[in-house]
Amino acid sequence: MRILVVEDDADLRRQLADVLSQSGYAVDLAADGEDGQFLGETEPYDAVVLDLGLPKIDGVSVLKSWRKEGKTFPVLILTARDQWSEKVSGFDAGADDYLTKPFITEELLARLRALLRRAAGHSAATIECGKLMVDTRAARATVNGEPIKLTAHEYRVLSYLMHHQGRVVPRTELVEHIYDQDFDxxxxxxxxxxxxLRRKIGQDRIQTERGLGYRLIVPEDEARVAG
Incomplete structure (x- = not known):
């Protein structure tokens, strides 16, 4: 999953990049509203963390521009402003959630996970596909209750397929959502x-749709048992 952080405070920007990367996300950064607006309009993000008090273009204007352009990714507003009127402005512009500085990183991560799950149609923190389970809180996966050791990129691929299970995900879409902007x-x-992943979770869980992409499914034997 790929996240954009638009924050003008350099220390906080680096802190968020580190925390999100350690939590299994690909992260892009913008230090002002102009760069943030451009990235949001030109890159495919799964969610955005957006400060309101930005240089060049304020956060509310950036968000309004994204929504006007038809961008539907969930947006978590992050700001030092705590007046109710600022919150209303953010929500009216198209924000999905709101967090006031100073904040606890665990709460930000929890809110972000919830936004990502809801955007993909999931409600629980643990996403299941048959006996394959991904705990989005711990960025871990299990099959039949046994933990699977995954690299960071393997987890990103699996997590994206789990969030979009049953749908054919093109290879280009996976590339765009598991790597940050600067990655080769x-x-x-x-x-x-x-x-x-097939060797670790089972060969028949990920189908290859020739010329189209990959689809994560429940294997037939598990589907029969569940039925």
Whole structure:
């Protein structure tokens, strides 16, 4: 999952980048509203953390522009302002949630996870696909209750497929959502990650749709048991 953080405070920006990266996300950063608006309009994000008090273009204006352009990614407003009128302005502009500085990083992560789950149609912190489970709080996966050891990129691929299970996810979409902007992207590595995941979670959980992409499904034997 790929997150954009638009925050003008350099220390907080680095802190958020570290926390989000350690939690399994690909993270892009913008230090002002102009850069943030451009990235939001040109890159595919799963969610955005947006400060309101930004230089060049304020956060509310940035958010209004995104929504006007048809961008539907969830947005968590992060700001030092605590007046109710500022919160109303943020929500009216299209924000999905609101967090006031100073904040506890665990709360920010929890709110972000909830936004990502709701955007993908999931309600619980643990996402299941048959006997395969991903705990989004701990960024861990299990099969039949047994933990799976995954690299950071393997987890990002699996997490994205889990959030969008049952749907064919194009390879290009996976590339866009598991790497940050500065990463030297190679779409061929997706096949490597898919191969590794199949060996770890079972060969029949990820289907290859030729010319289209990959689909995460419940294996037939597990589906029969559940039925």
């Amino acid at each position: 992207r190679d779409s061929n590595t997706i096949e490597v990650f898919i191969g590794r």
